[in-house]
Amino acid sequence: MTTPDVGTDDEGSVTIRCQDNAFVDVTFCDRFSFDADSVHYAVELRAPGLTARVNEVVAWIWDSDLTAFLEELAADYRGWDGERSWQTNDKDLTVSAVFRSGGHVGLTWALRPWPQAAGGWAASVTTRLEAGEQMTSLAADVRAFLTEEHP
Template sequence: MEVVITCVETTGAEVRLHDCMAFDQDITTMSVELRANGVEARRGVELLDHDGLARFFERLAADYLGWDGERTWRSYDEEFAVAARFHSRGRVELRWSLADKVNHAWSANITTWIHAGEDMLGLAGGLRALFDAR
């Protein structure tokens, strides 16, 4: 199972989350890929809070009328993160980051845009299914 987040404004910008597996009771592993403008970054990440990312997006979907400021979610080692900001006309900016924090060898960031409401609800549901299937 996988979840692919595409950008409604930039063709080719996407985030792909897949291979979500329970490593043990506390740790879930997942593969993350960021793609934009011919550049691709990928990394396996460990999540201590096995469904925290799904809950983050469920809260965003519940607030479809908007919110002030920026909301963020990060993996415990901060190698994978997403920041969400609500904009006018029901658009949500999602800034994704992926990095090699151990060796400090690289980092990658892309921005995708999604519509609040049904699109965000669909994304939250896809993430819930991804984590529940692990």
């Protein structure tokens, strides 16, 4: 089920909007693939005064899967202690999750292209979603985006 805070659009992208501030969002877009071993896509972060984009985040089939991470968060809708995190093999996209009061999850999305390069940059935004239905919807939408299954 797609909510106003998480959704796919006709262009094959997924946008996650913060329920506290609709001007804060994360978009997965521009998916492409060179081979059966990987999926490449862009990630955009937006907040008042901030726009950041990494054009080529890579998901390898043998990597720890972002979808599985999001599904685990959704399954633990009653909460957990501490912070959980996931990152791409290249460490250019990191997602950290904290369970917050009121049954919400704070997801911090951090972009850091070329993390080993001198003079690199990093940017992050935090979205807040409902721990149950919105997290389940996010996991399903990201799975569909990464596997190119459109509803």
